[in-house]
Amino acid sequence: MKTKDKRVDAYIAKSADFAQPILNHLRDLVHQACPEVQETIKWGFPHFEYHGVVCSMASFKKHCAFGFWKAKLMADYEKSLMPVGETAMGHFGRIASLKDLPSDARVRKYIKEACRLNEMGAKVARPKASPKKPLTVPAYFRKELALNPLAKATFDKFSYSHKKDYVEWITEAKTEITRNKRISTSIEWLSEGKGRNWKYER
Numbered sequence: 237m238k239t240k241d242k243r244v245d246a247y248i249a250k251s252a253d254f255a256q257p258i259l260n261h262l263r264d265l266v267h268q269a270c271p272e273v274q275e276t277i278k279w280g281f282p283h284f285e286y287h288g289v290v291c292s293m294a295s296f297k298k299h300c301a302f303g304f305w306k307a308k309l310m311a312d313y314e315k316s317l318m319p320v321g322e323t324a325m326g327h328f329g330r331i332a333s334l335k336d337l338p339s340d341a342r343v344r345k346y347i348k349e350a351c352r353l354n355e356m357g358a359k360v361a362r363p364k365a366s367p368k369k370p371l372t373v374p375a376y377f378r379k380e381l382a383l384n385p386l387a388k389a390t391f392d393k394f395s396y397s398h399k400k401d402y403v404e405w406i407t408e409a410k411t412e413i414t415r416n417k418r419i420s421t422s423i424e425w426l427s428e429g430k431g432r433n434w435k436y437e438r
Contacts, residue, residue: 239274239275243275243276243282247277248295254333259300262302266284281295289305290305290351294326298332299331302327306350306354306358307327309360371396371400376419377402377403384427387424387426390426390427398432406419
């Protein structure tokens with residue numbers, strides 16, 4: 237089975253001179269640790285897959301990055317692997333030369349662990365969505381809605397986001413004249429069952 241991708245060859249060839257030996261070395265280590273790994277290009281840079289995405293590498297103007305898809309589940313995450321974003325997009329920080337990499341044995345160990353996690357079907361827990369802030373409808377807008385039962389019924393049935401579209405449009409008005417005009421328009425559109433962005437809805 238073919239495990240290498242010519243697009244990765246092209247990616248490495250187009251990278252800066254300092255980056256090419258780093259990328260080639262990382263690529264070799266991935267294949268040594270997991271001979272069945274498959275290469276691909278996702279989001280414009282090389283990824284390695286085995287029962288799902290295992291890791292990825294990328295080159296930039298002055299450094300390279302190498303990261304694991306399920307790093308948070310790996311045993312060494314808190315000890316040796318750097319959280320993405322602190323120094324670079326990868327878990328080894330900014331890699332400007334081969335000297336910046338951990339030992340080959342350690343890198344292979346990480347790769348094998350990442351592959352094993354995929355084999356087990358391990359899942360990274362998704363962060364819980366933050367609760368929506370209560371939507372505060374200004375008293376002056378509530379008063380106008382109360383005067384038009386049809387508009388109020390439409391507004392009350394709308395989703396949180398649709399209500400928010402109207403409230404923000406009205407409260408962001410710079411002057412009282414503009415605000416009043418927007419309230420009038422809002423009541424008209426709501427009476428017709430329309431959302432704030434109905435012109436752009438299909």
